[in-house]
Amino acid sequence: MRRYAAADPKGLEPEIGYHLRREWLGRGYAAEAVAACRDFGLGSLGFGRIVSIVSPENVPSLRVAARIHQRWETYRTVTAAGAEVDRFLFISERDAGEPIGPLQNAEIRVAMVEADALLIMRRREMES
Numbered sequence: 001m002r003r004y005a006a007a008d009p010k011g012l013e014p015e016i017g018y019h020l021r022r023e024w025l026g027r028g029y030a031a032e033a034v035a036a037c038r039d040f041g042l043g044s045l046g047f048g049r050i051v052s053i054v055s056p057e058n059v060p061s062l063r064v065a066a067r068i069h070q071r072w073e074t075y076r077t078v079t080a081a082g083a084e085v086d087r088f089l090f091i092s093e094r095d096a097g098e099p100i101g102p103l104q105n106a107e108i109r110v111a112m113v114e115a116d117a118l119l120i121m122r123r124r125e126m127e128s
Ligand SMILES: CC(C)(COP(=O)(O)OP(=O)(O)OC[C@H]1O[C@@H](n2cnc3c(N)ncnc32)[C@H](O)[C@@H]1OP(=O)(O)O)[C@@H](O)C(=O)NCCC(=O)NCCS
Pocket: 017, 018, 019, 020, 021, 024, 025, 026, 027, 028, 029, 030, 031, 032, 053, 054, 055, 058, 060, 061, 063, 064
C-alpha cells in the first residue's frame, strides 16, 4: 500500500497498488492481498478512504479492483507526458455503510466494470 496515490480527482490519498510475478497469476492472490490491505488501511491505520487507480485497458487489474472496492468512478486526466487518458478510480470507505470484509455480488461488479471499460474505449475510438 502506498501512502498516497498519484493525483486523482480528490487530490492525494492512500492508494492500494498491486503487481504479481507471472508464476503467481490466476490464483486469487492479488484479490486476497488487496482485500487484506483494504481492511488494514480502513481498520488499523484508520484511513477514511482508500482508492486504486486503473486504466480501462488493464482488464486483470479492473477485475481485481472490482472484486475488492465498494464502488468506482471514471475520470479523464492528462499524464506527465501530456497524453489525455481515462482512468477508473476504485473507492473503499470506512463509513460507506458496507462492512469491511467480503463484499456482496463481486462477480456482478466485475461485469459492470468490464462493460464500463468497453464503453470508455469505444468512446475513445469514436473520438479519434
Ligand atoms: C493485476 C494483477 C495483479 C492481477 O493478477 P490476477 O492473477 O489476475 O489476480 P488474482 O491473483 O486476484 O487472481 C484472480 C484470478 O484467479 C482466478 N482464480 C483461480 N483460482 C482462484 C482461487 N482459488 N481464488 C480466487 N481466484 C482464483 C480467478 O478466477 C481470477 O481470474 P479472473 O479474473 O479471470 O476471473 C496482474 O495481472 C499483474 O500483476 N499485472 C501487472 C501489474 C498491474 O497491471 N498492476 C495493476 C496496476 S493498476
